[in-house]
Amino acid sequence: MPELSLPRRPLGLAPDVISTPRAYYWSTPIILALCAFLLVWEGPGVLRDFTISQNPILIEDGDVQNGRCTTRKAIFTDCEARLVYSYGGKDYASDVEIMFVDFHVGDYETGLVISGDHPELATMSLGLDKLWNRIITLTLFVLFLGGLGIGMIFLSLRIWRVRRQLRHPAMLVPVPVETAAFDRKRDILSITYNDTLADDKTKRSAYTRMRNGEEPLIVGANGGKAVALAVRHGNTALPVLLDDRLMRISMTDAERAEALLPFERAADEHDDRPQLVEAPRKTVSIWKRLQMVLGVLLLMVVGIVGFWLWYVLASDTQFQSPGMDINNMMPAPVNAWGCDQLQKRFGDQRAPFGCTAGDYTSWK
16 A cells, blocks of 8 residues: 655645534434433332332222223233222322333233232333333333434534544644445435554544545455545544545645655556446345244243243242243243243242233232
8 A cells, every 4th residue: 555645744635524413413312302201101110110010919809990901013012000999088080101121912811909008000011010020121212312412512522522623733643544335325425434444543533524525545454345545633532534536625736746656656566456336235145044943033032032931940039020921921821831830939928920810919
């Protein structure tokens, strides 16, 4: 690879050579708003039911009105109902809504449970059966969405800080970078590149847009991806991708011509200067795709059955989710066998979801 020789003085760079992906501007607030919505929507209900689970009391003559469960995307289920009951000489009524992940097919059966310490708190017994399912589901969604949103804010702040630093001239150090992705639309070439090849690599990614026919200064290839030249500007966190005419650097035309001369000679000698070309798309046969799908389904079935066997034979508690959910989905003979194994170990305690009788407490 020819060396890029730049003037030994602080050099300025063109404005906007580091860009913020447009998707960050609209996706970040949407992701954070969705995270806040899930936390506000499900958090109080999970906290309420956790409080009830500390001292639950089943209300036999309670009324579960307008109960309805809806399953979306095959596994996401939300249930709602109005609970009307009397306790301690007082009448209570509350609306309850819960959300959990389940592979259940068919109807749900539920009763009305209140907190012995706070009788104004009521929920469906289904909500307690799925409590750890709900806690884990809510935690994973909040951590994923919140982490994604905060990460995008952090990356945006890094980009804005780099752009402020680029306003001032500094010494430039050429480094190779790997082009990860690019997109051509109208007269704009958008490029994502990774700082993974230099000796002092940071493994960070950056994004830039080139206009008016600009092309990156491609100098080679690595693993099927084009390698381009970039420069480190002082101690900024991200390298700046160079164009093939060095118009992004504040230099004279004579200095640009001298800096590009080794690359022009190399191109004349080998006549195979790398180009930024779109890689052909690999296709997968229908049979191969079917094999992959069947393989994934087989692994899921083996994993679910293995987890179910561990639950009914070795779990240290009968209230283990999603073990209860899987046991409840099993065919009647298999479910009965599983409940028998659980009852042998936990027969002196409350029955779990999937093994309860009509009172939602005793073993069936």
